[in-house]
Amino acid sequence: MNEAIQLILFMAVLVALAPIIGKFMAKVFMGENHFMKPVFGWLEKIIYRISGISREEEMNWKTYLYGVLLFNLFGMVFLFLIQMLQAYLPLNTEKLPNVPWHLACNTAASFTTNTNWQSYSGENTLSYLVQMIGLTVQNFLSAATGIVVAIAMIRGLTRKTTEKIGNFWVDITRCVVYVLLPLSIVLTMIFVGQGAVQTFSHYARATTLLGTEQVIPLGPAASQSAIKQLGTNGGGFFNANAAHPFESPTPLTNFLEMFALLIISAGLVFTYGYYARSKRQAWAIFITMFILFAAGLAISLWSEYSHNNVLNVSGNMEGKETRFGVANSVLFSVVTTDASCGAVNCMHDSLSPLSGLVCMFNLMLGEIIFGGVGSGLYGIIIFIFITVFIAGLMVGRTPEFLGKKVEAFEVKMAIIAVLAPSVVIKLFSAIACSIPAGLAGLNNAGPHGFSEILYAFSSAAGNNGSAFAGLNANTVFYNLMIGFGMLIGRFGVIIPVMAISGSMARKKITPVSAGTFKTDNWLFVLLLLSVILIVGGLTFFPPLALGPVVEHLLMNLGVTF
């Protein structure tokens, strides 16, 4: 009963607030007046003045993309360097050594691509300084990058006969100053009030009741936790992520973390509706996403509460926290894999096989069920292109979207964007399964071991960052493979998306006629759902059958590995 109330409350709050924040973000990126302007307007102006950005100057898609790539490249190099040099830098209270090169490569790629896969444990690897000026910064910037690419794409879709799709530097600044920073500040203070730590002091040394020594790690965790959720980053300050009592001490913080990780992605759908001047377009996308989310949640809950014949228990608590219980853990696992966040409040490795399958399937669809901030929206728009293309083929008309013709170029780009992550998942998993370096890191045997590998590359390609964390991925092989996987999964999508944006911006808008294929009704929702499930299902059914499905069947027979 209590479980049901929590689930319904969560969904209700999400549906109620997403349109509001969506409209707010539209105003921010259109440069209109909004309630945050009097508060932080001065900061925006100062940033333009120091950096010499001209607010009026807009870019074509190539210049915009060049800005995205350059900015991310510099961010990545900087993050790599400070990890390699952390022993010589200040604020290293625990005297941690420099990070090994392959781990530094992986972490740099991970945080700039908004994946936040973590091959390391924060407590014993990274200094406070690296966590702040390296990771916290990329938590903001990678999120902002995703959001502004989505905004650029929306502009491309909704403008006509123009080359200009906005100014990357202006968008980034507005995103950080008006959207991410204010929300992070509020969230940080609530987290601390509930018990999350926010300090620069040394780790505390306690003598426990039984007289043994317990070293208690501290740090500026709350401020990083806030943005890691809001920006669908997901990289924990501590190893246990949002399961750690210092990151998420109470059920309230847990609720807010789940809400924070979905709200911007869900809101952006309505930002798109605002730009397109059509609430119905936004609701069609939102409902599609919501159906996929709710279906995943239902399957996952059913599976997790079902009886496990191996352990002779239903709703097991392995890898779960008492204060959250089973329902909140399952909800979090579904939400975090829908949203490309990757923060976890329970260990996905220990979930029941089909709950693990739901997580993996969410990743494999390309993070489009709300998805990462920005990336979820441009991801689902890619699927919309494929849907209108297929629908066009079926009735023998030139496909159209928002009054613009969808032609060979856009469809080719859309297919590249869908294929790039899929190739990473299947090819890289196959390589890892066939060489000793790939098999060495497994924590579980049998089909579950295969699932650990499959999950890792699905997480990398979808820029999620959650893991079947039993896999020891801190090896040269995994750090580099997953590192490349994350970069392909991120920029293999962003580049075609920007190209589509540029090409769509140039097109004319033809007026709506009786023959126009509508993209804002239930028929379209149904078609879009089918395309997503067929593409996802056909691509990934074979590997899923070898992993979680087989494990589920064997578990029912009581087989162990």
Next chain:
Amino acid sequence: MKTQTITALKILLIMTVLTGIIYPLCMTGLAQLIFPYRANGSLLKRDGKIIGSELIGQKSDSIKYFWSRPSAIDYNPVPSGASNFGPTSAQLKKQVVQRRKVFAEKNLVPDTTAIPKEMIFASASGLDPHISPEAALLQVERIARARNFDISQKQKLIKCINELTEYPQFFCLGEKRINVLMLNLTLDNF
């Protein structure tokens, strides 16, 4: 292109200062001002010495104390973590059987199915500070015997458990639970 490069470096620098230095510093300042106890880790002291954190579970597998949950890291928080055993893991099965047996024997629980699940499965952080009130009540008999409690002390202990039980926030968020360290500290003051 050259101006883009310079702009990229400038914006990266500005954002690093803003979100990497000013933001965490201001948040730390505010947090230390408004919630000093929370921001510093909710550390508990006894006789001037730090005895632990209210929020971080610790090992308490003595016969005289309430037990915390099993922990994959044995409550050593650097780093936190879980077993990550899958649902068909033979090792996990072995551990579960063993934990059920030990809990039933030591706490004189005749029916092993009555043992709350959190007592036979390891937590996600390895530092879970809570158990369910049911799990605490099941341990009263053992503790009362180990500490030679009389009937009235035993009843006081049960009352203690009821008082320290935390209910779902706002009537619906989260689970009913009890903080093991707080309970054990009260126990020492009996």
